[in-house]
Amino acid sequence: MTTSTPILDHKLLDRLRGAVRGDLVEPGDPDYDEARKVYNAMHDKRPAIVVQAVDAGDVIATVDFARDQGLTLAVRGGSHSVPGYGTCDGGVVLDLGRMRGIRVDPDARTAWVEGGCTWADVNHATHAFGLATTGGVVSTTGVGGLTTGGGMGYLARRCGLACDNLASVDLVTADGSFLTCTDEQHSDLLWAVRGGGGNFGVVTSFASRLHPIADILGGPTFYPLDADVIRRYRELVAESDERLGALLVVGLGPPVPFLPERWHGRPLCGVVACWTGPEAEDDRIRERLDALGPVVGRHLERMPYPVINTLFDDLVPAGLHHYWKGAFTQGLPDGVIDAFVEYGPTTPSIQSVTVVFPIDGACHRVRPEDTAFSYRDADFSIALSPTLTTREECDAHKGWVRAFHGALAPHSMEGGYVNFMDGDDQDRVGANYRGNLARLTAMKRHYDPGNLFHLNHNIAP
Incomplete structure (x- = not known):
């Protein structure tokens, strides 16, 4: 077209x-x-x-x-x-794709990252010093979009969202001004960039706080798609040390060597674990995962942290066709689990994985008004996506994701994560920012009255 x-x-x-x-x-x-x-x-x-x-x-x-x-x-x-x-x-x-410079200060545990960097760039640079920060689950994802939207990932329970780790940004505003925004200067813009998306300017560099994380126990464990498995997962997250990142995935079995062929293409759920605690406790983590249900496939091992950020890369390369919806939940209500069990078997492709991100722990130690990302009372963020090889197939399955999202709605919070919203979700901007919307709108009116930066989940001036 x-x-x-x-x-x-x-x-x-x-x-x-x-x-x-x-x-x-x-x-x-x-x-x-x-x-x-x-x-x-x-x-x-x-x-x-x-x-x-x-x-x-x-x-x-x-x-x-x-x-x-x-x-x-x-x-x-x-x-x-x-x-x-x-x-x-x-x-x-x-x-910004050619702006890929990174400088790491291991003593200050800070990385200065240019606006065109991907999480693969950041993870490579910081791992050399035994450091890491929260950043996505696909290594080709850009730092800018993920961070300014909030920024979920394997380390969120321990380290907070990507935006929570921002110490400063360099920002070009709509009038062409270049501003360094910290908690001491232009702090209103740093607040807005921490979850307000690209509404306020172009971030040319980020300064992010780093954490002493090098090698981890990580990878997926798969189970038959069953409500009891997901309920036990819910208990696992509620009871576990914050050093355990544990994403839930629902979809069809991928054709990977550690999953028996009879499970390829069949409905499954899985937990992608990221344990950043001591290796001496790895066996305890495996036992906890074993207790969720019958294990049908597993690739859980010690690895450098950057490796876990690449595990989905081959599943979702550039050039596929995507349509997304998102939801926040408090706890993981039985109605949400029932929807996973109902819609999981009709997932339209192996790439169309439903992902559940825990956002408790360190994420809850930030108040809703402290950043533009306001859902500090949410425990989980859910991403729904039909991902297909052709436009026609994706268009044909939009009804599936809308129905799935509709089934979640009675058990979800009003808004959702802006990075999981598609272009037809502009009417949800108010719900997505809740009590922070008035402040964000006033700032938009001040810094971008002509709405130059409107190609985003737009906060209109």
Whole structure:
């Protein structure tokens, strides 16, 4: 699916070209089709220009250009935005993918990370010092989008959300200002970036706090899809040390060597564990997982922390077609478990995994008003996604995920995690930010009154 692409005035483009060190990619250039691609193949947009920035100066010049010309601006980091907010038709794409610098201070336990980095970049750099921080479950995910939305992952129970570990950010606002935001200066913007998404500007670098985590016990344990297994999982999380990260997955058995062939494509549930405690307690963790139900497959072993962040990479490469919905729950109510058991067997593909993230522990030690991410009373965050190889298949299964989400709704909280929302969830923005919405709206009105940064789960000024 394509649309006609406006051609920008060459004098204007020459002016922009003279202001940036990176590359400008236009329609008709040999690498245009590659430059406009995003992770979710549902979005086949044709921007008028893609700016491949290499530094903050390029970001400022591009923001000024888009604003002054009245053009739509899409900001792309890791390109994983499921609603496709990293691209647009006829506007400007600001691609941060070449801004991948990282500096680690092991004594201060801090990493300075440029806005185009992925979690693979961060994990590689920090692991050299025996350090880590919360960041996703797919290594190709961008640091920027995940962190500014809140940031869930294996380490959340022990270390908090990714946004909770932010010490500062460098931010380019809609008027082209470059601001370093800390708890001491421009603290309102640091507050907003901690969960408010891309509404307030372009983060060119993040300073994140690190934790002494090197090797872990990690990997999946699979069971037949059964309500009793999930209830025991619920008890496991409620009773376990915060050093145990334990994601629940519901879907169809993947064709992996540690799962017997008779379970390939059959309904399963699984727990992807990440134990950051001492190796001497590994056997106790295995016993706790054994007690959840009959184990039909397992790949649970000691590994460097960065490895666990890659386990789903091959399952969901770039170029598939995605449509998502999300929900928060307090506890894991029986009605939610019943919905997992009802909809799990009709999961449309092996890639369409329902994932449940525990967000208790350290996440609960932050007050709702302390960050833009307000759901500090939620215990779990649920991601639903039909993920298919073609647009037609994905469109055909949107009804499945909407019905699944509808079955969860009576047992869920009103809002959901913004990074699990699709483009048709804009009406949920108020519920997603709850009591923080008024403050966020006032800040949006101050820092971006023209709503230049509107390609996101938008907080309208």
